[in-house]
Structures are given as structure tokens and as C-alpha cells.
Amino acid sequence: MKNYIKHQEWQIIEEGFDPHLNKISESIFSIGNGRMGQRANFEETYTGETLQGNYVAGVYYPDKTRVGWWKNGYPEYFAKVLNATNWIGIRVAVNGEELDLNTGKVLEFSRVLDMQLGTLTRKFIVELRSGNVLGVEAVRFCSLVDDEAGAICYSITPHNFEGQISIESSLDGDVKNQDSNYDEKFWTEISKTEQNSFALLTMETKKTAFWVSSGIHTEIHQNGAPLGLKPKFVSKEKYVAQQFTVDVKKGETTAIYKYAVNLSSENYTKNKMEAEAVATLQKIVAKGFDRMRQEQAQAWAGKWQNGDVVIEGDVAAQQAIRFNIFQLHQTYTGEDARLNIGPKGFTGEKYGGSTYWDTEAYCLPFYLATAPQQVAENLLIYRYKQLDKAIENAEKLGFKNGAALYPMVTMNGEECHNEWEITFEEIHRNGAIAFAIFNYSRYTGDQGYLAKYGLEVLIGIARFWAQRVNWSIEKERYVMLGVTGPNEYENNVNNNWYTSTIATWCLKYTIEAIELVKGMDPVRLTELFAKTNFKEQEETGHWQEIIDQMFYPVDEKLGIFLQQDGYLDKEQVLVKDLPASDRPLNQKWSWDRILRSCFIKQADVLQGIYFFEEDYDLETIRRNYDFYEPRTVHESSLSPCVHAIIAAKLGDLDRAYEFYLRTSRLDLDDYNNDTEDGLHITSMAGTWLSVVEGFGGMRIKEGALHLHPILPQKWTSYAFKIGFRQAVVTVKVSDKQVKLSNESNVNLEIHVFGLAHQLQANSNLELNT
Ligand code: BGC
Numbered sequence: 001m002k003n004y005i006k007h008q009e010w011q012i013i014e015e016g017f018d019p020h021l022n023k024i025s026e027s028i029f030s031i032g033n034g035r036m037g038q039r040a041n042f043e044e045t046y047t048g049e050t051l052q053g054n055y056v057a058g059v060y061y062p063d064k065t066r067v068g069w070w071k072n073g074y075p076e077y078f079a080k081v082l083n084a085t086n087w088i089g090i091r092v093a094v095n096g097e098e099l100d101l102n103t104g105k106v107l108e109f110s111r112v113l114d115m116q117l118g119t120l121t122r123k124f125i126v127e128l129r130s131g132n133v134l135g136v137e138a139v140r141f142c143s144l145v146d147d148e149a150g151a152i153c154y155s156i157t158p159h160n161f162e163g164q165i166s167i168e169s170s171l172d173g174d175v176k177n178q179d180s181n182y183d184e185k186f187w188t189e190i191s192k193t194e195q196n197s198f199a200l201l202t203m204e205t206k207k208t209a210f211w212v213s214s215g216i217h218t219e220i221h222q223n224g225a226p227l228g229l230k231p232k233f234v235s236k237e238k239y240v241a242q243q244f245t246v247d248v249k250k251g252e253t254t255a256i257y258k259y260a261v262n263l264s265s266e267n268y269t270k271n272k273m274e275a276e277a278v279a280t281l282q283k284i285v286a287k288g289f290d291r292m293r294q295e296q297a298q299a300w301a302g303k304w305q306n307g308d309v310v311i312e313g314d315v316a317a318q319q320a321i322r323f324n325i326f327q328l329h330q331t332y333t334g335e336d337a338r339l340n341i342g343p344k345g346f347t348g349e350k351y352g353g354s355t356y357w358d359t360e361a362y363c364l365p366f367y368l369a370t371a372p373q374q375v376a377e378n379l380l381i382y383r384y385k386q387l388d389k390a391i392e393n394a395e396k397l398g399f400k401n402g403a404a405l406y407p408m409v410t411m412n413g414e415e416c417h418n419e420w421e422i423t424f425e426e427i428h429r430n431g432a433i434a435f436a437i438f439n440y441s442r443y444t445g446d447q448g449y450l451a452k453y454g455l456e457v458l459i460g461i462a463r464f465w466a467q468r469v470n471w472s473i474e475k476e477r478y479v480m481l482g483v484t485g486p487n488e489y490e491n492n493v494n495n496n497w498y499t500s501t502i503a504t505w506c507l508k509y510t511i512e513a514i515e516l517v518k519g520m521d522p523v524r525l526t527e528l529f530a531k532t533n534f535k536e537q538e539e540t541g542h543w544q545e546i547i548d549q550m551f552y553p554v555d556e557k558l559g560i561f562l563q564q565d566g567y568l569d570k571e572q573v574l575v576k577d578l579p580a581s582d583r584p585l586n587q588k589w590s591w592d593r594i595l596r597s598c599f600i601k602q603a604d605v606l607q608g609i610y611f612f613e614e615d616y617d618l619e620t621i622r623r624n625y626d627f628y629e630p631r632t633v634h635e636s637s638l639s640p641c642v643h644a645i646i647a648a649k650l651g652d653l654d655r656a657y658e659f660y661l662r663t664s665r666l667d668l669d670d671y672n673n674d675t676e677d678g679l680h681i682t683s684m685a686g687t688w689l690s691v692v693e694g695f696g697g698m699r700i701k702e703g704a705l706h707l708h709p710i711l712p713q714k715w716t717s718y719a720f721k722i723g724f725r726q727a728v729v730t731v732k733v734s735d736k737q738v739k740l741s742n743e744s745n746v747n748l749e750i751h752v753f754g755l756a757h758q759l760q761a762n763s764n765l766e767l768n769t
Contacts, residue, residue, distance in 0.1 A: 002670040007315040010116045012323060012668070017101065017109035017124065019048045023676035026051060028667060029113045030347040030679060031120050031140070034333035035147035036262050037346020039678075040111065040120055043090040043138055043154055048102035051178060051676065055346040056084045057339050058266045059210045060354070060411045061177070061186040065418045073397050074418050079411035080352050081342060082186060083177050085203055085214045087260035088140065089170040089241075090154050095163040097128050099136075104128045108135075115326040118144060118300040119293065125159065133159040142330075143292055144299035149284045151292050152258040162249045168234065169218035169258050170241035173203040179349045191274065192240045194233040198281055199240040200274055211265035213273040215281040218242045221255040257289050266338070303329050306721065307370035309691055310732075313716030320664035321691060324684035331681050334367060334375025340382055341682055348678020355382070355410050357429035358682030360436035361607075362638060366685040368443045369692065369722040376440055377449065383433050384453040387460055389413030394460075397424065399467050402532055404460025406433050421491035425484040427468065431502030434461045435611055438509055442700050445725055451521045455513050459532050462510040465503040466543055469550070477551035485563065487604035488636070489585075489594050493564035495553045498608040501561075504550045505612065507543040514540065559623045561605050570598040574630045584635050584672055600632040602639035610642045613649070614701070622650055629655075637666050641686030641694075648694040648710060656694055657712040663687045692720050696731060700724075706751040709733040709769075724748070729759065740765045 004021060005028065006013035014025050029040030032055075039053035062077030092099040101109075104126040112121045119141045127133045140152040156165060176185045190202040190211060202213040220227045231242030248254055261280045268276050284292060307325060311318040331345035340355040341363050359379060368376045383390075383406065390404035393415050397405065407415035408422050408429055417423045437454040441447055450458075469478040480503060485496035514536070517525045529536065553562035562568065578599075582588050585599060603610065606628055609621055625646050634640050644659035664687040667675045692698045695718065697708025705724045709731065711717070717734035727748040732739040742748055742759045750759050752767055759765050 005668045007319055009315055009318045010114065010322065012113040012115070012319070014111040015109070017106040019102065022049055023051050024670055025111060026053075027347050027675050027678050029111050029120055030327070030330070030345075031113070031118075031142050032330035032346040033142040033144045033147045034329075034331065034335065034339070036150070037142055037330060038088065038150075039347060040113075040122075041086075041088065042101065042122070043088050043140075043152060044092050044099045044101075044136075046102055047100055051348065052083060052086060052175060053346075053348060053678075054084050054086050054088070054175070055081055056212050056262055056264050057336075057346075058354075059084060059205065059212060059264055060208065060352075061205050062207055062416070063177075063181045063184075063186075063352075066181040067418055071420050073424060074420070075415045075423070077416055078181070078352050078418055079354075079409070079416045080177055080179060080186070081344065081349055081354070082205065083175050083349065084187075084212050085201060085262065086170075086172040086175055087150065087214055087216060087262060088152060088258075089168075089172055090152070090256055090258060091168040091170070092156065093166045094128060094132050094134060094158075095130065095161070096166075097130050097132070099126070099128070099134070101126060107133070113326075115322050116300060116304065117293070117297045119296065132161045132163075134161075135159060139293075141293070141296050143284070143296055144303075144333075145295040146280070146284050146287075146292070147333075148263050148280055149259065149261045149292075151260070151284065151289050152256070153289050154256040154258065155253050156248070156256075157253045158248050158250050160250060163247070165246050165248050165254060167218075167220065167244045167246070167256055168241045169216060169231075169244075169256065170234075170239060171199060171201040171214045171216055171260075173201050173214075173238035177349055179352075187238065189238045192235050193274070194235075194240070195278060197231065198278060199231075199233060199242050200277055201238070201240045202274060202277075203238065209265075211270050211273055213263045213268075213277040215261050215277040216242065217259045217281055217285050218244070219257045220244050220246055221257065222246070223252055259284050259289075306723075308721065309688070310717075310719045311715055312718070314712075314714045317661065317664065317715065320661070320668060321687060323668060324664055324687040327679055327681055328363075328366065328684050328688075332363075332367075334371055334378055337378040337381050337385070340379070343680065343682045344678035345681035347681065350677040352409060352416065356408065356682065357432040358638060360432040362641070362682050362689070363685040364436050364439060365443075365693070366688045368440065369724070370688075371723075373444055373446070376444070380437060380440055380449065381453060383436075384457055386410070386413030387457055391460055394464055399464060401463060401467075402460055403463040403467050404430070404457070405464050406430050406461075421484050422488070425482055425492060426488070427464075427483060428485060428496070428499040428502055430461050430464055431499070431506055434458055434506040434509060435502065442703075443724070445703055447516055447520060450513050451517045451524045455510070455517050455525075456528055456532065458506070458510040458513050459528075459534060462507050462543060463539070465506055466539070466546060469503065469546055472551065475551050476549075478546050478549055479551045485604045486602055486607050486636075486638075487563065487600045489597070489599055489601040490564060490567075491595060493566065495551055496564045496604070497552055497554075497561040498563075498604050500550055500552055501608045501612065504547050507547050511540050511543060558627060559620070560627045561608070561624060563600070563605050563628075567598070570596065572598055572631075575599065575633055576630065583633065585633055586635050587673065598631055600628060602634065602636035603632070603642035604628070606632075606642055606646055610645060613699075618650070621646065625650060634662065635672060637663070637672065637680035637683035638686060640666075641683065641690045644690035645694040648690075648697065649708075651710070653710060653712060656690070657714065660687070660690045660694065660712070663690055691718065692722065696720060696733065698722070701751075704749055704751055704756075705729075706754075707731060707738070708753055709738050711735060727759075736768055738767045738769055740767070
């Protein structure tokens with residue numbers, strides 16, 4: 001764990017330059033706008049440790065799978081989130097000497113990510129080897145308003161010299177992915193040109209043939225006024241730049257304004273892309289840096305207006321929740337149903353692909369409550385559109401009759417994860433996709449989605465489960481063999497309680513959904529049955545048999561659900577007894593040792609209890625929590641939030657708070673020693689859940705909004721805003737009071753601590769606790 005980020009409510013602040021922390025900071029200070037994003041790399045040359053990263057949404061490379069031993073059914077490729085053209089480069093040479101913080105002496109340094117304004121600012125003073133000292137202030141952002149554009153204002157002030165500065169503002173397409181399997185570069189050049197004051201570069205990905213057209217325009221100002229310098233155009237392979245040489249004087253500031261656009265062939269026809277890049281660049285250059293920056297601040301104000309969480313009395317907690325919300329918005333805006341929420345967003349390469357079960361299990365509730373309904377619906381439609389591929393994927397593994405297995409990792413619906421114990425066995429992901437349809441219908445009350453899209457997906461998923469189980473003569477029950485549950489520290493286990501539970505839940509829910517659609521839209525149902533060749537009696541009859549006779553491992557003595565058949569055969573040791581030097585296990589222990597240990601990577605049985613909470617009484621929940629929590633190492637970022645929610649439900653406020661801090665500051669404080677790879681974007685939705693569902697106790701029951709708020713001791717108060725159906729309500733929880741403000745024109749029934757209240761449109765209600 002590190003502790004170098006300064007605590008501040010609206011800003012993420014790093015003071016002083018420690019090159020060993022640079023890759024971590026590059027992740028933390030990442031910026032993005034849903035369409036593109038980047039790590040907080042430096043504009044000028046940096047020869048020290050860095051992970052360079054610029055990403056364009058939806059653009060990926062199918063890197064050839066590399067495995068030790070090929071297994072039938074493996075996908076041919078692993079989709080890599082692609083490091084794309086670097087548009088931020090501004091090389092600076094002072095009287096011929098290159099500015100590089102790795103070789104110069106850094107006298108002062110700070111980085112600030114301003115979450116209200118949506119800007120990244122870096123300031124430093126550096127002494128070059130020549131003894132020349134200069135100050136730099138660099139402000140940049142990826143515009144939310146013009147979401148294919150970014151802008152930089154890079155100001156240089158000589159402290160003790162005068163002379164010449166040469167500047168090279170570039171587009172560099174000669175980039176690579178650090179995780180390239182065969183050290184291959186993934187881009188080829190299509191074209192590069194100079195057009196008036198613009199430099200343009202179009203690159204193409206190998207194999208997938210995506211095009212990204214980038215353009216830049218650079219202006220040099222001195223003492224607040226443009227110099228009107230014409231750039232010298234520089235071009236080499238996969239690279240274009242605009243060069244300037246300016247005379248500088250001690251104490252006088254030279255500002256470099258750089259405007260950049262990145263357009264993807266996902267959105268334009270290829271032969272028009274360069275012209276479109278020019279038009280987009282013209283538009284932002286005409287706006288100018290200051291107006292773009294103002295619009296950026298307004299757009300962010302709008303996001304905060306709809307979804308801020310305010311915590312009083314605990315700056316670390318306040319900063320952290322805002323950081324999580326900020327990063328989620330930077331990753332996914334919900335405007336494009338082809339996009340999804342990658343576990344690292346635009347902040348690193350790790351994990352590849354863009355879509356995991358994380359989206360359905362963790363992210364959906366955040367968007368349901370804080371964004372227009374269409375955003376959550378788009379996330380579901382994304383999977384609907386990939387149903388054919390999920391059916392194909394299941395067929396490759398030997399399933400038939402329209403059974404669908406959604407991929408563990410995907411970019412376009414095809415599986416691209418290639419470790420057999422996950423690709424073939426971590427099948428619980430299918431359940432999360434069904435659960436998301438349920439969650440959406442429960443939250444929005446919109447059952448129409450089921451008829452239109454949802455049921456078709458559910459039928460494919462239910463068919464998969466029905467074929468994945470088998471009858472055990474010995475147990476006289478249906479069993480589910482050879483699976484990996486959410487806890488990836490056990491592989492190829494039999495009867496993982498969570499997987500079996502969500503499997504039969506899917507069967508039940510699909511039967512219910514059929515009945516619902518039958519009542520709502522019988523014509524559609526007939527159409528759907530014909531399309532899917534569904535034999536209602538026969539198939540649902542078999543499903544019911546599985547539901548009635550499924551085997552779930554339990555331990556009667558301990559009164560708990562067993563994570564899997566053999567869990568209690570393992571030596572039972574608690575996390576508290578592990579030496580600190582052994583943690584994190586995934587970096588310190590051999591894989592074999594991890595697999596044989598009882599240590600749990602992430603919520604597994606507890607994940608099931610979290611989803612299906614209403615099926616269990618409080619004592620059952622407590623027994624399972626008391627047993628599994630001390631064995632969980634939380635080495636997946638997705639874990640602490642589930643534990644936080646359950647701890648809060650059980651009234652274990654201290655632990656709930658501890659888990660909250662862990663999930664919310666996971667990256668800011670580098671808890672798992674892996675922030676340098678990128679941020680854990682999907683688990684950030686879990687942070688939000690731990691406030692709203694954890695401390696706020698928000699649940700939807702029988703179509704109504706329920707709250708059960710509790711206040712962590714360290715906090716004076718907290719407040720969150722949610723949209724529920726047509727209503728918008730702010731919930732503020734303080735020591736003695738729960739204040740509800742209905743900020744909409746519709747009345748809302750709301751249950752607080754189990755009591756129903758009528759919250760009239762545009763009115764407040766104060767309840768003493
Ligand atoms: C977790 C998975 C998760 C993936 C991406 C893994 O470490 O175990 O549950 O889907 O990360 O976030």
C-alpha cells in the first residue's frame with residue numbers, strides 16, 4: 001500500500017517527483033471521455049520508466065494466442081486494447097538540450113487531476129545539465145463535449161537563462177503494446193499529410209483493419225499573444241510533427257497550444273476520414289482552448305449534478321468516491337451501444353478485451369441509478385447483439401440446440417480468453433448476464449425489454465445450464481462438475497455453490513419470464529419460440545426437474561454453503577495468520593500453492609448471497625460471512641465492495657467502512673500493488689455500490705425503493721442522488737436524521753427502515769433516526 005496522494009475533496013494531488021511511482025501516477029491521473037483516453041504520460045520526452053498509453057474506444061487488435069499447450073476450443077486470439085497514436089508529444093530542446101525529467105534535476109513537481117473541471121495539470125521546475133532552469137505548466141484534457149478531441153496548453157518559463165527553445169509537436173503512430181505476444185507492432189501507416197496549419201496521420205491496425213485518423217494544430221503564444229509562427233512540417237515513418245523555434249527570455253512565458261483529434265473508422269467511412277478529421281480539428285481550433293476548457297467544466301458540472309456522492313467529515317473517503325465516479329464517467333458515457341466498460345478502461349493494457357462479467361455484475365446498477373435508462377439498456381443490448389456469437393461459442397465446446405455461453409472476455413462477442421480453467425470453466429459469467437436482465441427489469445419496471453430482447457438471451461443461457469449439469473447416480477442429484485467460481489484461486493472444482501445457485505436461478509427466472517411475456521405479448525412469444533425452435537413443455541419441464549433436484553454443497557455443522565465439494569478438505573488457515581510478507585499471494589506464492597490453499601481471491605459464496613439476499617435469513621448470511629470473510633484475501637478488486645455491502649447489512653459498521661476504504665482507495669493507495677498496470681475501472685462501480693447499497697441500504701423490493709441507512713462513525717453525513725423510475729431523489733444521512741428530497745415532478749413511495757413514506761413531487765421529508 002502507498003500513501004502519497006494528497007487528500008483533497010475535488011482534486012487528486014501528487015507533490016514531488018518520485019520516478020519509482022511514475023507508472024502508478026500515470027494510471028491514477030489518466031484522462032478520458034468515453035470515446036478516447038490516455039495514461040498521464042508526459043508531453044515532453046521522458047526516458048525513465050513509463051507505460052505509454054493512448055486508447056481509442058472499440059479499436060482492438062486480435063493478438064495471436066500464446067499458450068504452452070493448445071487445447072481444442074481455445075480462441076485463436078486475445079483482443080488487445082490498443083495503444084494508439086500518441087497525440088500529446090511536445091519535444092522541447094533548450095539551447096539544443098533535450099528537456100527530459102529523467103536526466104534533468106527536478107526541483108519542484110506536482111500533478112493535479114481536477115475532477116470538477118475535468119483537467120490534468122502538471123507543473124514542474126527542472127534544472128537541466130547545462131544549469132538552465134525552467135518552469136513548465138501543462139494543462140490537458142480529453143473533451144467531453146467534443147469527444148474525439150483533446151487539447152493541451154504547455155507553458156514554458158525560463159528562470160535563469162535566455163536563448164532558443166525548439167519545439168516539436170507530434171503525432172506518433174510508431175507505438176507498441178507492452179503486452180504484445182510476439183513483440184509485434186500492431187499498426188501500419190495509411191497516410192500522412194500537412195494541410196495548412198494541420199498535420200495529419202492515418203494509421204491502420206493489422207488484421208482488424210481499423211483506421212484511426214489523427215490531426216493536430218499547434219500555436220505558439222508569448223506573453224499572452226499568438227506569435228503567428230508557421231510550423232515546419234516534419235515527417236518520417238508513422239510520424240508527423242510541427243516544429244518551431246522561438247527566442248525566449250528569462251521570466252517570460254511561451255505557451256504552446258496543441259489541439260488534437262482522433263477519429264475511428266468505427267464511426268466514419270474510411271475514404272472520408274481525413275476530411276472529417278480536418279473538419280473536427282477546424283471546429284475545435286475555432287473554439288479555442290479557453291472555450292473548450294469552459295465547456296469541459298460545464299459538462300463535468302452536469303455529471304456531478306446528477307451523480308455526486310457527498311461525504312462530510314472524511315476527506316479521504318470523499319476524494320475516493322469522487323475519483324471512482326470520475327473515472328467511470330471518463331470510461332463509459334453510454335451513448336454508443338457498441339461500447340462497453342473495460343476493466344482497465346483507458347488506463348492500461350492489462351486484461352485486453354472490453355467486456356467481462358464485471359459490467360453486468362457490478363457496473364449496471366451504477367448506471368441504472370445515475371444515468372438515463374437508455375444507458376443501462378444499451379449495456380444489455382450490447383449482449384443481445386452478441387447472442388449469435390455466444391451460441392457459436394457454446395457450439396464450439398459441444399453444446400447444441402441454441403445453448404449460449406457468453407465469453408469471459410470479449411471485444412465483439414467472440415471469446416478471447418485462453419486459459420482453459422477460465423475460458424471453459426468460469427461459466428458463472430453467463431448467470432451474471434441473466435441477472436442483469438432481471439436487475440434492469442426490477443429497477444426500471446420495464447418488462448417490455450424482456451419481450452423485445454431479454455427473453456431470447458435468457459433462453460440461450462438456460463439451455464446452456466440445462467446441458468452443463470449432469471445427473472449423479474451416486475448423489476441422486478444434478479451436479480455441476482469442473483467449474484471455476486468467481487474465486488479464481490480454485491480451479492476445476494465440482495459443485496461450486498455460487499455457480500450452481502445462479503444456474504438454477506437462471507432456469508427459474510427464464511420460466512418466469514416466459515410466463516410474463518405470455519401474458520404481456522403472446523404474439524411475440526410465439527414468434528420467439530419459432531425463432532429459437534423452443535419446445536416449451538419439454539424444455540421447461542426438464543429445467544424444472546433440474547431446479548427441483550440440483551445438488552448444492554453445504555456443511556450442516558457449520559451451517560454454511562460450501563464454496564465447492566472439497567473446500568473443507570483444505571487446510572483451514574485465516575488471512576490474519578498469514579505473514580504480511582506473503583501478500584499479495586498472487587505475487588508471492590506459486591500458483592500450485594494458491595490452488596491448494598483455502599484462501600479466497602474474491603467474494604464467491606458471498607457473491608451469491610449478495611445477489612439473492614432475499615432468499616436467506618440474517619443468521620444464514622451472518623454465518624457465511626463470518627466463515628468466508630476471514631479466508632478472503634481480496635486480491636480481485638471486485639471483492640471488497642461485496643463484503644462491504646454484506647458487512648453493512650449485518651451491522652458490522654467498522655468492517656463495512658474498512659472495506660469501503662479499501663475498494664474506494666484501491667488505486668489511489670495502490671492496495672494490491674498493481675495500479676501501475678492501470679486502474680480497476682469496473683470495481684469502481686462497486687465502490688459506489690458500497691455507499692448506496694452498503695451504507696444507504698438501498699434495495700428494490702416489489703417495485704419499490706427501500707433504504708436502510710447507517711452512518712459510518714467517521715462521517716458527519718453523506719448524501720447520494722439516484723434516479724428511480726421517473727423520480728430523482730437525494731438521500732442525505734446524518735447522525736440523527738435521514739433527509740429525502742424528491743427533485744422531480746412525480747410522487748414517490750419510499751420505504752425507510754421498513755416503513756413506507758409518500759414523498760411528494762418536489763418536496764422534502766425529514767425522518768429522525
Ligand atoms: C477477477 C474476475 C474479473 C477480472 C476483470 C479478475 O481478477 O477475478 O472476476 O472479471 O479480473 O476485472
